[in-house]
Amino acid sequence: MKPVRSLAMLALGLTGAGLSFGQAGLDRAGTAPWIGNLSYTASATASWVENISRTSFAPTRKNSDTYALTLGASGHRELAPSWLLEFGADADYLAVPAFSRTEHLVAGPRMALQHKFGLGPLAPVLQFNAAYTYKDARFAADRGWTAEGGARLAKRLLPDLKVAASIQWLDHYAETSTFDIQQRTVSVEASWDISERWRLSGSAGRLLGTIVANAAPTVWWNAVSGAFGPAVMGYYTYIPASTTNLYGPGWVSYNVEANVDLWSVSLDYALGDHTSLSLSASSAFVINRVGVRYPTDSWGLGLQHRF
């Protein structure tokens, strides 16, 4: 429930250390103004999400279109040869017209320390990253701070083929325990530059941790009254749950431990040096601790621009 203030302090401390370390490297004529060093990005994505409600009972699953807008600013500074500090901040807004109570804005700073093992595009890059964001959800119980951290090892195998593996943790400290989540994810990804304009990328991963699922009132009543068996009843009466009405009157949100298989694929087309269009598909197949399944699929069309 408490925001991880210590992590924020650590991030600020690392940033400060990076700044002072970076200044030590300014022994040439030029200097790097921090604001001029920033690059700005914006992206807008329209998606269709099947089972956006993350519901186990198929007849009650809710689908919806969603619209995401992301604005970001980022910069980088080489602290020492082959050591790069990347820093930035993002704001992501998600609009869900059919279920507006689930809309939210997530914003906050992030940073990453990268080390490149050698020179050239084929040299592997190891990255450690951290982010600390605030989720301003329309539904107050879901508001709170999120701390993220992770490591990523990337390697370009060919000039047009890059692969990466990463581990990531995420803790969200919401205003109620129903929306607290702790997740650990391992994933692999690859991107292939088919041509100067086309890029195909994909990822696959496994998430372990807690997720928030939802149930229609009748389904929830059946679960906690034993209609789905003693295992489900025992577990569902133990976990945090509350009536939130997020996907309809009387709907219940509940917090379960789960394993999630994730995959995504994206086809990008560069409209120019600064703008690209992407067509993406992704899937999250959730199985909670007592074997209940929640498959979610989405398809999106996005536009990204780097200013």
Place this chain on the structure above:
Amino acid sequence: MKTFRLLMLLACVGPTAARAAEFIAAVKDNKGAAVADAVVSLVPLDAATNSLLPPVGPRTEIAQENQEYSAYVTVVQAGSKIYFPNRDTVQHHVYSLSKAKKFELPLYNPGSVESIVFDVPGVVTLGCNIHDWMLAYVLVVPTPYYAKSDGAGAASVTAPAGRYRLEVWHPRLATTAVEEITLSDAAGLHRDFTLTLKPDRRIRRGPEGKNSGYR
């Protein structure tokens, strides 16, 4: 005495007084398209033209602008100095791993200008260790007689009459094309070259997402 002085003067200026001749090259690929950035160089083979002048001429620079190198191909005579001004608002990390010249300019801040002397003939491939798509070539040649083809595939070299080893190079050419030619005082020499180029496999820059670090 006057005659002796005149003879001495003629002996001194004789080698450089040879009439200049022009060599004109038209470079295209095997589909007939004009090839830009091909380097045509003439290496003197005659003793009379073998005393090459040291590199002189305008300052050569390869700038970093808009996270690209200002020239894809630069050709200089061995011993030349090239300046590398960073005219971007971001840092770069210029490097070369090539045998002809290995060097690094790490922590290379906006406004920085450093120079490197390229004293060994050969191909020097330049990269940026932060922006992997940045790529440029420096061809260091052992002669002052060279030219780079323009967008129409045309290159013109003016050199004293004599025998030369003609070399044609391009970043996407598997091996340098070499042959011997003779330039005469009387007229220029024109040659057409058809190059079989390898596919262009540069790192794609493309619009990236949030990340601005090593890519």
